[in-house]
Amino acid sequence: MADSSLSLRPGRTRPGCNYYWRLVMTAVSFTLFSVGGLLLSLTWFNLLLLVQRDKHRRRQMARRSIAWSFRCFLRFCRLVGVYDYRIEGTEQLQRDRGCLIVANHPSLIDYVMIASVLPEMDCLVKADLQRNFFLRGVIRAADYLINSEADTLLPDSQQRLARGETILIFPEGTRTRYGESLKLQRGAANIAVRAGCDLRVIHITCTQRMLDKQSRWYQIPPVKPLFTVRVASRIDSQSFCENHEDAQPLAARRLTRHLEQALVPENKL
Template sequence: MNRIMASLNRLWRLVMTGFCFALFGTGGLLLSLVWFNLLLLVQRNRTKRRRLARRSISASFRFFLGVTRWLGVLDYRIQNLDALRSERGCLIVANHPTLIDYVIIASVMPETDCLVKGALLRNPFVSGVIRAADYLINSEAETLLAASQHRLAQGDTLLIFPEGTRTRSGEAITLQRGAANIAVRCQRDMRLVIIHCSEHLLDKKSQWYDIPPKKPIFSVNVCERVQIHDFYDAHQQEPALAARQLNRHLQHRFTSGLQSLSGINDASALS
């Protein structure tokens, strides 16, 4: 009987996962074609329009995650959420195990900025969202540092996934140096966010229909603030050297944090 119930539950999650993908794509198109165009007409101030667009995206993500949780597709827990919501003028740096990490973080940070891959501008379901939110594009290398400095100086938070792509299951985390370079050259602190998913879901090697045997649970741990002055003194160090040292610290911190979260989840599963 238990085996039959488990099979039925997995089938239910497969069907509902397909529904949620369709819901996400449809929502992205509706936001782009209807709501964001309406904002262009009613709000001429670019800064206010960008703020409204980001708040709309965050509200949409909260609705989407609420649906996935209600349908039993997945669940998520965020520790130390108040610290994340209170951040201003710093980088939010997170690991990237699954396709919906950005969705989870942006759902609880209504006005966060984000550094995204230029390739996503060719995706019809999210390109309008990226443009309306005026996210920074990582392929615009000539202006990226100056734009990051300007936005951080005006109090924006900048969400970055320094791996550059989703983590490959079973492989060690490898960070690109972009986030560390921005932190050092803009002299801004970082807030670390470590994300762990209890099952293989929407990772680098998975398709949407690869449904795990158990409902996935996301553990999002909002960790300490990394003080940039601990790694960089403009009077004594070269920025490139400081960025390498900071990057090594981030890589070690993500690795140890994930091992800790994995151990906690394994212990919970056995208890």
Template sequence: MQRANLLNRLWRWFATGIFFVFFGLGGLVLSLIWFNLLRLLIRNPERLHSITLNSIKNSFRLFLNLLRRVGVLDYRIEGAELFKQDKGCLVVANHPSLLDYVLLASCMPRCDCIVKQALLKNPFVRGVIKSAGYLVNTESETLLRACEERLKGGGTLLIFPEGTRSVLGKEITLQRGAANIALRTGCDIRVVYISCHPPMLTKQGRWYNIPANKPLFIIKVKSKIVTQDFIEANDASPAMAARRLTHHLRSELILKNNEK
């Protein structure tokens, strides 16, 4: 039994490394070949953008299904059909793993995303970010205007309000960016909780820190939060409303943490 477990762990270690390479090369193929081909064939900007996002979503689905098939990990998505209701909606999720965005983007009908500016220096994902039209986290006021425009255009904006992956054993701390975007645009917020047991691809761990057992990712798509409920009639301070909403989001995500 111990020998079988060791061989299984070694296989998952080897396959994880191979798939990291595969993921990077896939980004280059999409950027250098597929997206350029689409630009030559499709002249309508809206149709081009839609096909580009669908190409990314389907690539992520393929990547995750292959990871599942070779036994690196397993995953379950509960309530994915709720995303069909989320045009012009902000999707807020906790962030325990490097795969969180891939998991969500693979099941959302449309996924606009805010990415770190540093990722534009990564040759493997830079082309994908630019082709998809993802929003870059730069100057706050510029970003707020861009988010407002994207949401009013029917986009579904994914944001991880922790700003980075969670640290195991520490309580989550949320930045107020998600609340500010929701309050400024008046959009509702869809809460999503992600868990991974045993932990894999965490902030502290490297890709080669493979857990003893095959990890299971569970994505729970929860109910919406009505942003308007956090704006009090006698409160003229946007900062206070953002503080209330951020506190509520944190309590929601902590509550989901305790539901494991």
């Protein structure tokens, strides 16, 4: 992996014009993302509250709007050279119904890339994001599940999965720390086992270090990175269950251990 630091070492050339162009455009893209989220909340989502009284229809329209804005954002970043990206297996992913989508979480834009091709996808988000001035309106309009609502999280998840919705969960709970192995929480496995649903595995990789847990937004790589989202296997959660009293807790532990291997991208095995 390339070192994103600006410090020069013996034999290392000074960053060129392309580097500084990408640095400026990275700042512009972050500003656009934040301001775009705020504008959607203040204008379009408030308009939806006035013109669309049906809650489920309003939520559907809000999520489609979010997916459209994400596609525009990703294309802008590609156009100005901040990064490139590709999503493999989109059609297969769009056919999935009533399942959890589980992915590794190497960067800040993982959710953006997946949501851009799934206009009606649900998502389990961190409670802290509800206090984010730019994003809280988006989360409210999309009616995403909140990970701190322990009493209602499981029944709400079961209800939405039963309706055929897909829910995106990053089982690590936060972005992967560079150079460390995956450490998963049991939330995704618990929901899958108790809801009796399948899990769709997604692998996310990047050719350079960018927007990871230990990097600031301005620590960009020396060359333009390529993000790849690859749709992988589908897992039957019920194959981990046994017929005895402690079946579900044991099944969740076994499924979590399995996911710790299944979520590792092939080029990192």
